[in-house]
Amino acid sequence: MSWSKLKQQLESFLCPALEGRVEYRAPGYRYSPDKPGICYISVDKKNVLNMMDKTSFIRWYQTELEIKNDPHIQIPISNDDIEAVRKAAKGTVPEDRLQVMARSRISSEYAKELLSAQASLSKSNFIVVATKFLSTSIEESLDSNDILLNILALVDRRIGKKRILTMSEKMKLKHPSVQYFYELRRNTL
Template identity: 70%
Template sequence: MSWSKLKQQLESFLSPALIGKVEYRATSYRYAPDKSGNCYITVDQKNILNMSDTSTPIRWYQTEQEIKNDPNILIPVSEDEIEVIRQESKGNIPEDRLHIMARSRKISVHAKALLGAQAALSKSNFTVAATTYLSTSIEDNLESNDILYNVLALMDRRVGKKRILNMSEQIKLKHPAVQYFYELRRRTV
């Protein structure tokens, strides 16, 4: 599918409040047809999500430890998760330490998932991902671990106000890029 047709289809699904605010752009290399161009998403004429540029306002993580130490990532820990650790330790650990251990386990899994999604984003081809997005249900795109699918779905007009407002807890566990576009959409709902 040509870029102009793909762009037209993506923009036809944009939420009405984001039309004119969010744009899909692509650069190509006229004299190097074998080299793929860059695709990116702009908000108010500013390059926000670029597949190959980490200087955007979105935070990109380099290591798992950086994710674990980020105070902005809130990992909810349930009583069941604390109970699992209590059972494994046979009650030899103080109560306040159980919560810390449960959070530590959960954030380790979360850090691996975030870095995996970020690596997949940097290696992915925007046009292929966007074409796949258009042929996949909106629910599958929202539940996906792929950052680009989440971003495209959050800007989609098929995701209504009620669903956007009910997603706040889910979004806290997503990559900062997804959180950025969630906040953008939430402000325009």
């Protein structure tokens, strides 16, 4: 599918409050196999999510340690997580230490998912993910670990006000770019 047709289809799914505010752009007209190209999402004529660009104002993580030390990321720990650590430890470990170990284990898994999602952003991947978004259900896009699928689903007109308001806890565990688009959509309600 050509870029102009894909862009037209994506913009036709934008919620009415974001029409004209959110734009999908790919200024490179020639695709070279050895260069990923430039692709970005702009909000109010400002480049917000620039694929593979570390200079945008959205936080991009470089290492797992940065994610673990970020105070804005709050990872909930369930009793099942603590029990899994207790079984893996095979011994008597203080309860407070079990919580620390469980949090560390979950934050490591979360960091790896976040870094792999960040690493996959490029123009060619944007086109693949956008095409996938157009052919999958909105629920599948929201539940995905893919940053672009989450963003495309959040600005979609098929997501209603009630659903946006009920997913605030779920959004705390997402990449900062997904959180940005969630807040953008929530503020338009």
